[in-house]
Amino acid sequence: MFFNSLAFAVFLPIVFFLYWFVFNKTKNTQNALLIIASYYFYSCWDWRFLFLLVFSTFLDYYTGIRIEKSSTEKGRKFWFWLSVGVNLGFLGIFKYYNFFSTSFAQMLTAVGVKASPILLDVILPVGISFYTFHGLSYVIDIYYKRIKAEYNFVDYSLFVSYFPLLVAGPIERATHLLPEIKVKREFDLEKAKEGVCQIIWGLVKKVVIADTCATYANAIFDNYATMNSWSLILGAIYFAFQIYGDFSGYSDMALGISKLFGLDLLRNFNYPYFSRDIAEFWRRWHISLTTWFRDYLYIPLGGSKGSKAMQIRNVFIIFLVSGFWHGANWTYVTWGFINALYFLPLLLLSRNRNNLEAETLKWNFDSVGIIGRMLYTFSLTCIAWVFFRAKTISDAFLYLKRIVVNREFSSQYLLNERYNYELLLMVGVFVLVEWNNRTKEEPISGKYNTVKMALAIVAILAFGTYSDYKEFIYFQF
Numbered sequence: 001m002f003f004n005s006l007a008f009a010v011f012l013p014i015v016f017f018l019y020w021f022v023f024n025k026t027k028n029t030q031n032a033l034l035i036i037a038s039y040y041f042y043s044c045w046d047w048r049f050l051f052l053l054v055f056s057t058f059l060d061y062y063t064g065i066r067i068e069k070s071s072t073e074k075g076r077k078f079w080f081w082l083s084v085g086v087n088l089g090f091l092g093i094f095k096y097y098n099f100f101s102t103s104f105a106q107m108l109t110a111v112g113v114k115a116s117p118i119l120l121d122v123i124l125p126v127g128i129s130f131y132t133f134h135g136l137s138y139v140i141d142i143y144y145k146r147i148k149a150e151y152n153f154v155d156y157s158l159f160v161s162y163f164p165l166l167v168a169g170p171i172e173r174a175t176h177l178l179p180e181i182k183v184k185r186e187f188d189l190e191k192a193k194e195g196v197c198q199i200i201w202g203l204v205k206k207v208v209i210a211d212t213c214a215t216y217a218n219a220i221f222d223n224y225a226t227m228n229s230w231s232l233i234l235g236a237i238y239f240a241f242q243i244y245g246d247f248s249g250y251s252d253m254a255l256g257i258s259k260l261f262g263l264d265l266l267r268n269f270n271y272p273y274f275s276r277d278i279a280e281f282w283r284r285w286h287i288s289l290t291t292w293f294r295d296y297l298y299i300p301l302g303g304s305k306g307s308k309a310m311q312i313r314n315v316f317i318i319f320l321v322s323g324f325w326h327g328a329n330w331t332y333v334t335w336g337f338i339n340a341l342y343f344l345p346l347l348l349l350s351r352n353r354n355n356l357e358a359e360t361l362k363w364n365f366d367s368v369g370i371i372g373r374m375l376y377t378f379s380l381t382c383i384a385w386v387f388f389r390a391k392t393i394s395d396a397f398l399y400l401k402r403i404v405v406n407r408e409f410s411s412q413y414l415l416n417e418r419y420n421y422e423l424l425l426m427v428g429v430f431v432l433v434e435w436n437n438r439t440k441e442e443p444i445s446g447k448y449n450t451v452k453m454a455l456a457i458v459a460i461l462a463f464g465t466y467s468d469y470k471e472f473i474y475f476q477f
Helices: 006-021 027-069 073-110 128-143 153-161 174-181 189-222 229-260 278-284 287-301 308-326 330-348 365-389 393-406 420-437 449-466
Strands: none
Touching: 006 027, 006 229, 027 073, 027 128, 027 153, 073 128, 128 153, 128 174, 128 287, 153 174, 189 229, 189 420, 189 449, 229 365, 229 393, 229 420, 278 287, 278 330, 278 365, 287 308, 308 330, 330 365, 330 393, 365 393
16 A cells, blocks of 8 residues: 555545544554554555564564563673564565575676575565664664663554554654654644645655656666667656655655654655765765664764774765665665765765755855755765666666767657656756755745645646556665
């Protein structure tokens, strides 16, 4: 069940009505309804994996209590590593086993040893990377005595399985979401209105921008060997806006849906394509994952302390692991490696913390430099996205090579590129709207909000009717 599906358009109002008008007596009844709704939502993908979600939930709930109650450090470590090991074990089997088996067989073949990979016929459970990280952060925080264990199984289950964030985040922390879950929510009309506005704007990003760009990006990447330089550049740009509209659109919808139920989720995007360097980009892109790796991997490794060599090591580890988290393919690892290379000069020159505040443009020469740095950072990001999108590393290099050696910048016809210039205009308008929205709490708010809402709904219906692309990219992670 996708957020942009008719099934969800029926599901959400029903849950909303039951939540506020039937199960609104106590916090426990509200949470119980949301768990039932979340389990139903997840079972719509594949009901068999619901048992894995329930088992993972019970594992971390139980081990969290055992860690807190253990009187010895040995006992605490046992329950901690049991939780971490089982969680990462499930993630490894379902997401990475076939990748490692195939890679090992290829390595043996390369050195002259014939080998065939032993593969498992398994389907990747949707959202496993996200709910696994929810549980891991909870157990880690208990082990290091940052939080107390949650003894209410219903409350903890909702923290892990809450349907707006279950399959593609944001990756929540127990310190943020559990306190909200543990109190009864009262209906707030203004918050509900904000939620509706955020849902609609997320749908605009997904249906109007991401899905439209996907049609063109897919055609160009799938036929890159016959494309000229201009088409390949457009393909990279289209994919950049596809993945941004797709993932930030989902995040906006998740936050908006959650507001309908009186709960606030972590912000996951902060206009990353207006970043002035790669460090700023990563403070603005997929914020919940970036901060997760910062707090649970980068800082424990030593972070920015120690020698430059250790700092460089830590940067490469966190970017490589981040790339590998996205999928079992060397293209994702390469994407992470490239971003680490981008980050390295900023680290060595101690400029990785330079752009912490949002910049405003004025009619002066300094603004030209700011725009130039934004365009430069966006260009670097698009190059890295080529590796993220390509099927193999070789395809990515050949794609980039053709941009350089082809040097043909004439308009190239593709059957589904008949509205190429119109799409460029639409993307340009979207960028201007995003720039205007960057200082606002809610994009569709303020003056003429009714007109904005009506235009957004018309655009969603118009583009959604003719769009064949429905899935969210991050559902596969």
